[in-house]
Amino acid sequence: MADITPAELHQRQKAGETPTIIDVREPWEHEEGRIVGAQNIPLGTLPEKLDDLDAWKNQEIIVHCKGGGRSASAKAYLTQQGFTNVRNLEGGFQAYTAAGI
Template sequence: MADITPAELKQRQAAGEKPTIIDVREPWENEEGRIEGSQNIPLNTLPQKLEELEDLKDQEIIVHCKSGGRSTSAKAYLTQQGFMQVRNLLGGFQAYQQA
């Protein structure tokens, strides 16, 4: 599934959409700033949280981190686990803040 730009995500949010957004940064990073409506699941805890995400296997999931590295890993992992519509937020939270 193609990744998503910060501008596209902001446009969708402005139109009232509420996509599933998973922040794979550490909790302290999330406390410093977050995307409204996002759920914080640090990358290293994703395997333990898979069962909670099971209902989202066929739905769009947008993953993000600070700049895109960890979320690229999260996208690859979730895709390997059968999640079909995982998108990475290009440039991460930093790019989102500037968009």
């Protein structure tokens, strides 16, 4: 699945959509700033949270981190585990906030 730009995500949120967003940053990073509605599941804990995410296996999941590296790893991992519609937020939280969103 193609990644998503901060502008596209913002537009969808503005239209009232509530996509499933997973923030794979550490809890302290999530506390400093977050995308509204994002669930914080740090990358290192993703394997143990798979059962909690099973209901979304065939639904769109948007993953993000600070700059896009950890979330790219999360996307690859979830895809390997059978998730069919995982998208990485291009540029991560930094790009999302830099865009004035």
